Amino acid sequence: MLRISKLTDYSTVILGEMARSTALTFTTAELAASTGIAQPTVSKVLKLLGKSSLVLSIRGTNGGYQLASKPEQISVAQIISAMEGPIGITECCTTSETCNHASHCHISGHWGVINRAIETTLQTITLADLVSPVSALVEMTVSVDSSAMVQSNR
Amino acid sequence: MLRISKLTDYSTVILGEMARSTALTFTTAELAASTGIAQPTVSKVLKLLGKSSLVLSIRGTNGGYQLASKPEQISVAQIISAMEGPIGITECCTTSETCNHASHCHISGHWGVINRAIETTLQTITLADLVSPVSALVEMTVSVDSSAMVQSNR
């Protein structure tokens, strides 16, 4: 568990397809065909991604969707946030309101630290990495993450 | 999002309470009182934790639950796995069977790498860290995690 939703998973596949291809603009029908995801679902995902400006939508004939930025500039953290809202592995991490158990809870602050460590990991991985060979990602995860962790100390 | 379940959250609070206190054995009623979590829920959580041998159960009068190991030896990753099953942020990460989209999916392998990075982070944080001051955890997250990332390169 500790899982992203299926829609979020789809979103990485769809964005990956857009990043891999040489084309600039994609209709939902094209993406449905190339990813094997049902067209209405593709549409739903891209609408959500559009709200967070990860993709641009172009209406009318010859319209479709485009990546709003270069694959190198779209992080996995951004994609997850666009689909599911702010990353927070506990309720405490995302909501500001104190929960019912706050007076008994001696743990709450710690999750924030853990959450930041995970978020940092996800921020360093980009869409470009998702479409590169896996071996390259392993290298990158190691080297970049070590420094990223240190940054989170601020 | 990217969230652990409430029950998992409870489990860290309950285990934290057991680690913080000087007592050895705790009844579900005591833990319900000290954490503010309903007694049947406390019971459910501890039963699950018992199955993974994170706590020992002692039946009968003067019975209750005990931590099965020292707080330093119980990782957050172990706690999450006990409550929710294997850590995997996508279905691909946990199930061996190929999914319907496998033939179209150019992403799947990458999630494994990301997942391992997150898992490593969670493995380095222990129950002892959860009950220590937050500032200490921040220090630890930074220093230990940098080296942990490098290990995942193997």
Add this chain to the structure above:
DNA sequence: TCAATACAGGACTAAAATAGTACTGTATTG
């Protein structure tokens, strides 16, 4: 022995989140 304590196991209900679909509206093109 037997009553009290306390966990074990399973079943069950209710609520919430998720997934997927459908329908109506609007912008753009040619």
Add this chain to the structure above:
DNA sequence: CAATACAGTACTATTTTAGTCCTGTATTGA
């Protein structure tokens, strides 16, 4: 102005999660 393709909303079904309850069993100690 007709065809294309996204926008927005609503809806339904399914699954997951949360929480509770009940019956059973092991242990203790009077």
